[in-house]
Amino acid sequence: MKRRIIRIILALLLAGALLVLAAAAASRVVYGRSLRATAYEWVLRRRYASTRTAEEEIARLEKKRAAGEKPYELPESLRLRAPVAETGHGGMQLFTLNPDAAGPTVVYLHGGAFINPFNAYQWRFMDRLASETGARVVAPAYHLAPWADYRRAYDDLLSLWETLPDGPVILMGDSAGGGLALGLAEALVKAGTRLPDRLVLFSPWVDLSMDNPDIPAYAEVDPILCLELVRVHGRYWAGDGDTHHWQVSPLYGEMAGLPPTDIYCGTRELLYPDIVRLGESLTRAGVETRLTVGRGLNHDYPLMPLPEADHAVREVVEVVRELGIRN
Numbered sequence: 001m002k003r004r005i006i007r008i009i010l011a012l013l014l015a016g017a018l019l020v021l022a023a024a025a026a027s028r029v030v031y032g033r034s035l036r037a038t039a040y041e042w043v044l045r046r047r048y049a050s051t052r053t054a055e056e057e058i059a060r061l062e063k064k065r066a067a068g069e070k071p072y073e074l075p076e077s078l079r080l081r082a083p084v085a086e087t088g089h090g091g092m093q094l095f096t097l098n099p100d101a102a103g104p105t106v107v108y109l110h111g112g113a114f115i116n117p118f119n120a121y122q123w124r125f126m127d128r129l130a131s132e133t134g135a136r137v138v139a140p141a142y143h144l145a146p147w148a149d150y151r152r153a154y155d156d157l158l159s160l161w162e163t164l165p166d167g168p169v170i171l172m173g174d175s176a177g178g179g180l181a182l183g184l185a186e187a188l189v190k191a192g193t194r195l196p197d198r199l200v201l202f203s204p205w206v207d208l209s210m211d212n213p214d215i216p217a218y219a220e221v222d223p224i225l226c227l228e229l230v231r232v233h234g235r236y237w238a239g240d241g242d243t244h245h246w247q248v249s250p251l252y253g254e255m256a257g258l259p260p261t262d263i264y265c266g267t268r269e270l271l272y273p274d275i276v277r278l279g280e281s282l283t284r285a286g287v288e289t290r291l292t293v294g295r296g297l298n299h300d301y302p303l304m305p306l307p308e309a310d311h312a313v314r315e316v317v318e319v320v321r322e323l324g325i326r327n
Contacts, residue, residue, distance in 0.1 A: 031295070032295035032296040033294070033295065033296035033297055033308065034307050034308060036306055036307060037296065037297060037301075037304075037307075037308060038296075040298075040304060040305070041268070042223075044224055044298060048223060048224045050226050050229065052226075053228065054228050054232050057228075057229050057232045057233075058232060061115065061146045061232070062146065064146055065147060069144075069148075072093055072117045072118065074086070075120070075123075078120065078123055080097070080123065080127045081127055081130075081131045082127050082130035082137075083097070083098060083099065084096065084097050084099075089140070089160050089163065090159055090160075091156075092140055092141060092142060092160070093140070093141035094140055094141070094160070095138075095140075095141065096136060096137065096138050096139070097126055097127065097130035097136070097137040097139070098134065098135065098136050098137060101135060101136040103133070103134050103135050103136065103167070104135045104136070104168040104169065104170060104197075104320055104323050104324045105135065105136045105137075105138060105164055105167060105168070105169045106129060106130075106136070106138065106170045106171075106172055107139075107160075107161075107164070107170070107172065107196070108126055108137055108172045108173065108177070109140065109142070109157075109171075109174075109177035109180045109181045110122045110139065110173070110177045111173065111174040111176045111177040111203075111205070111300065112144070112176060112177075113175070113176050113205075113233040114145050114176045114233055114234075114236070114237040115144055115145050115233050116144070117141060118139070118141070121303040121304065122139075124303070125302070125303045125313065128313060129316065129317065129320065132317050133317055133320040133321050134324070135170075135324065138160075138164070140156070140157060142156055142157060143156065145233065145236035145237050146236050149236070149237055149238065149239030150183075150237055150238065150247050151241075151247075153180060154183070154187060154247055157180075158184070158187060158188075158191070161184070161188065162193075164194075168197045168323040168324065169194075169196045169197055170196060170198045170319070170320055170323060171184065171185060171198070171200070172199075172201070172202075172316075173201060173202070174202035174302075175202070175203050175299065175300055176205045176233075178201040178202055178203060178206075179201075179204045179205040179206045179208075179249070179250055181199060182201060182204055182250040182253075182258075182278075183247050183248075185199055185259070186250055186253040186254060186255065187247065189254065189256075189257040189258060195257075195258075195259050196259050197323055198259050198261070198323065199258065199262065200319065201262070202263075202265075202300055202302050202303065203264065203269060203271055203275065203299045203300045204263065204275065205271055206250050206275070206277075206278050207249045207251040207252070207274045207277075208237060208238060208243045208248050208249045209234070209243040209244055209249060210227065210230060210231050210234060212273050212277070214273035215270060215273055215274070218268070218270050219270055222268060222269050222298065223268075223298060224269070224270075224299045224300075225269065234248075251274060251277060251281065254285075255282050255285035256285040256286060258282065258287045260287070260288040260289075261282055261288070261289050261290070262290045262292070262315075262316070262319065263275060263278065263279060263290070263292065264292045264302050264312050265291075265293060265294070266293070266294040266296070266297030266299060266301045267293060267294070267296060267297065268296060268297060268298050269298055275291075292312065292315075294308055294312075302316070
């Protein structure tokens, strides 16, 4: 009887293993991604599902505006390996991981559609970067909509840039922060001042008008970004300005003279068509560009707990290390 039970258990385990292998093979064939990435898209779709209309989102943001802007508080639940210091610059909160580091400096601009503060994905990525490279990671909590627009962010970030220590600087950002990082680099070129040694952008939001005719097709498969709501957020960030202004939508900026640029994005994200346009524009402008497209992957995939993300992060870690060694 005992042997029979053992045989049944072993058969069930074998069947389960075969099912997992079959599912992994199907995920790779159909989507070109790992099984974990397929499962995580299901998680993301439920986590970020929203039924709000544009009008409801506007009402929500106006309610936030009336309540007033509140300081960002680092979540106590975070378990960071690198030391973090909170300071300020011109009324903007500033968080620095490895504040006493003597190596390269990474300036990281977080995403969140210009209305949300840092999230846990971004903190975990910055912590890993700081821990594995020894770099100083500077993370500005730039002022967000609906209390501010792009003008305040540029004023604060350009002022902060002048205070960075000597040595190599890598400018990074994800999503909205990735677009802002690109716009900041364009502004630095225009100003004729010190440039970052490298740009690293994860799923950058580079055209807030969202009028690319190819975008709606990707809205159907993106589990995180809702086109209707994203358009609202873009209008708030532009304030009374034009969403095609280069500081709002850096896809329309002057790209000649920018430093070498690494871009990561997925094919199952709303911003993919404009990121492809960005890569083409950078190449035409003579910028050394590496565009890594994750087949079947979602928005900001390098920040997610996925095997594909681990590969991307290891590439970024190596970029930071090499700049530190070279300088």
